[in-house]
Amino acid sequence: MSKDTIILIPEFKPQKKVGVYRLDDSQRKKSGLIPNKVVYEDMKYQIDISCLLQNNINGQNDISGIEVFINEEKIPCLLKDNFIFFINSLGYENHIFKDIIGFVEISIVIYYSSDEIIEQWISEPLSVLVPKTYDYDQINRMVDYVYNNQSDLLINTHNRNYNKDNKGIYIDYSDKLSIAKNILKLYKNQFGFFKANARFKVEPIELIDDAKKVQILTGKSIQNMLEHPGVLRENFQMQGINIGSKYYLPEKLLMRKNVYTVDIYENQVIISFIRKIIMDLNQLQEDIENLLIESPWTFSSDRYIPSSLLLIEKTYSKLKSAAEEIPVLVSEYEKIYALYQKGLPATNYTMLQKPRPSAIFLSVPQYHEFYRQIIQWFDSEIYNLKKESFMLSIDDLPELYELYILSKLIDVTKEKGFSLIGQNKFSYHIMDNSRYCNTYCNNTFIFESRGETIVLYYQPVIFDGLNNQANGIGLCRNTSLTWEGDYIVGNQLKYYTPDYLIKYIHGTEEKYAVLDAKYSSHNSVNRYQVPPLAFKYITSLSGRIRESIVGLYIIYGKVNDNNRKESIYDRSLNKQSIKPHFYTIPIAENKNPDVHFQYLAGIIDDLRK
Numbered sequence: 001m002s003k004d005t006i007i008l009i010p011e012f013k014p015q016k017k018v019g020v021y022r023l024d025d026s027q028r029k030k031s032g033l034i035p036n037k038v039v040y041e042d043m044k045y046q047i048d049i050s051c052l053l054q055n056n057i058n059g060q061n062d063i064s065g066i067e068v069f070i071n072e073e074k075i076p077c078l079l080k081d082n083f084i085f086f087i088n089s090l091g092y093e094n095h096i097f098k099d100i101i102g103f104v105e106i107s108i109v110i111y112y113s114s115d116e117i118i119e120q121w122i123s124e125p126l127s128v129l130v131p132k133t134y135d136y137d138q139i140n141r142m143v144d145y146v147y148n149n150q151s152d153l154l155i156n157t158h159n160r161n162y163n164k165d166n167k168g169i170y171i172d173y174s175d176k177l178s179i180a181k182n183i184l185k186l187y188k189n190q191f192g193f194f195k196a197n198a199r200f201k202v203e204p205i206e207l208i209d210d211a212k213k214v215q216i217l218t219g220k221s222i223q224n225m226l227e228h229p230g231v232l233r234e235n236f237q238m239q240g241i242n243i244g245s246k247y248y249l250p251e252k253l254l255m256r257k258n259v260y261t262v263d264i265y266e267n268q269v270i271i272s273f274i275r276k277i278i279m280d281l282n283q284l285q286e287d288i289e290n291l292l293i294e295s296p297w298t299f300s301s302d303r304y305i306p307s308s309l310l311l312i313e314k315t316y317s318k319l320k321s322a323a324e325e326i327p328v329l330v331s332e333y334e335k336i337y338a339l340y341q342k343g344l345p346a347t348n349y350t351m352l353q354k355p356r357p358s359a360i361f362l363s364v365p366q367y368h369e370f371y372r373q374i375i376q377w378f379d380s381e382i383y384n385l386k387k388e389s390f391m392l393s394i395d396d397l398p399e400l401y402e403l404y405i406l407s408k409l410i411d412v413t414k415e416k417g418f419s420l421i422g423q424n425k426f427s428y429h430i431m432d433n434s435r436y437c438n439t440y441c442n443n444t445f446i447f448e449s450r451g452e453t454i455v456l457y458y459q460p461v462i463f464d465g466l467n468n469q470a471n472g473i474g475l476c477r478n479t480s481l482t483w484e485g486d487y488i489v490g491n492q493l494k495y496y497t498p499d500y501l502i503k504y505i506h507g508t509e510e511k512y513a514v515l516d517a518k519y520s521s522h523n524s525v526n527r528y529q530v531p532p533l534a535f536k537y538i539t540s541l542s543g544r545i546r547e548s549i550v551g552l553y554i555i556y557g558k559v560n561d562n563n564r565k566e567s568i569y570d571r572s573l574n575k576q577s578i579k580p581h582f583y584t585i586p587i588a589e590n591k592n593p594d595v596h597f598q599y600l601a602g603i604i605d606d607l608r609k
Contacts, residue, residue: 039126
């Protein structure tokens with residue numbers, strides 16, 4: 001794969017060289033590394049491609065056309081004197097990185113006078129910077145929605161419970177900290193009770209004490225006295241043990257005595273549990289810090305921040321806050337431990353399992369409350385940071401929007417009366433030179449309701465008719481023809497990858513809806529997305545046997561108050577009678593949630609008709 005350079009020219013910043021790679025027979029995969037070169041979201045740009053044209057492998061062929069894609073979305077442009085200018089529909093220079101959050105790749109396609117000569121270039125990843133004043137309320141809302149609704153994305157239904165009594169389940173680290181705080185409060189509130197009224201036991205002990213206190217003289221006492229004659233003192237009253245001409249009495253004797261002790265099992269548990277919590281909190285601290293280290297963000301500027309920070313800021317800030325809070329909590333527990341050691345002197349042991357439900361734990365209210373809290377701690381012991389790790393891995397707004405819509409589709413399907421009975425992460429086997437990557441999260445969700453089945457696929461792979469179907473998908477690509485520019489997204493390969501596919505099964509009937517999510521405006525979707533997606537997912541897809549496609553639905557995220565669900569068949573007297581359906585649907589978290597629920601629910605209704 002050969003490399004060259006282009007020059008990005010922003011309106012208010014110095015120009016910058018950017019590496020570009022020629023796409024020959026292979027496609028370059030994203031590196032996954034944080035880019036060290038940046039572009040600015042709020043600036044207009046031109047691109048100098050002189051270097052590409054001087055070093056092109058096609059000699060002196062005249063250029064017949066040029067196309068530019070920003071993150072695989074086509075951008076209007078024109079070429080003049082080796083410079084690419086971006087002009088919007090009104091003739092003004094365009095902000096090509098406007099509202100692009102995360103990382104960006106610039107793809108350039110050069111068409112030469114010979115129809116058979118095409119050069120394809122793709123840039124190294126670039127980090128998009130946004131002003132610190134950037135309004136990201138909508139992003140925050142989507143982040144919150146995905147964070148709060150991602151359990152189905154990450155956990156397999158059949159593995160949710162981790163012990164036979166169905167209690168050890170994964171919980172959030174924040175829930176774990178909340179339990180720790182409640183237990184700390186309990187220890188503080190109950191210290192007075194345990195200092196004055198802790199349960200105890202009467203225990204006989206043997207000790208050396210003043211002989212005057214002896215109540216029962218035993219053979220062991222006499223034997224101890226004979227073995228230790230130093231305890232004998234001469235008695236001048238001619239009484240005691242006669243040795244020679246003198247008499248002796250013991251000053252101290254080994255005796256048995258009943259004493260009270262708080263060193264009982266229940267008190268040992270209460271003391272030892274403090275050390276257990278401290279150990280667990282320190283482990284949680286280490287896990288959080290390791291996760292923060294994996295997401296390093298050190299860039300600082302007076303005016304700009306990396307836009308990817310907007311995607312992870314909430315999660316990162318919560319983890320950072322927890323990492324600062326845990327040492328304070330541990331310090332409080334250390335103080336409590338020292339306090340209880342003095343007030344409740346009981347043996348401390350390494351606590352590895354739940355305490356047994358003794359009579360005292362079950363009958364004495366104060367002890368029972370401790371027992372209940374300890375059991376809760378052990379039952380919630382299986383925490384993980386999968387949710388946080390997942391959120392920190394989202395590096396661009398299109399990906400966040402896709403996951404947001406996926407979460408919405410899962411919720412809507414449940415609201416329509418379908419139960420989620422299983423989910424998994426299916427691995428599609430794609431050739432090595434593909435840019436397709438299998439999803440990090442679950443990508444197949446199975447729902448059932450009274451003889452009806454819905455399967456929701458996220459980023460499925462639909463192969464051509466010459467290949468076997470994968471993951472139970474009964475659709476296939478039916479033509480080798482491609483939409484102009486499809487090679488930019490890898491579609492010269494023999495498969496399609498819509499964002500979502502919904503399969504509806506009832507009896508022998510199997511119907512499909514194809515969905516694509518674009519964080520774009522209504523005008524952009526109509527102008528740049530409708531034609532290629534119509535070709536790919538309506539013209540170029542068909543069922544393998546009896547399957548049918550009900551409709552294509554493009555969901556877009558840049559929404560204003562005037563946007564509505566629309567059929568593209570706007571010259572028809574009866575739009576609903578045209579099959580397959582083709583709708584554009586506005587969905588944004590801060591706009592008309594009830595109406596948007598109806599829009600998504602309408603897709604399921606179309607499948608059930």
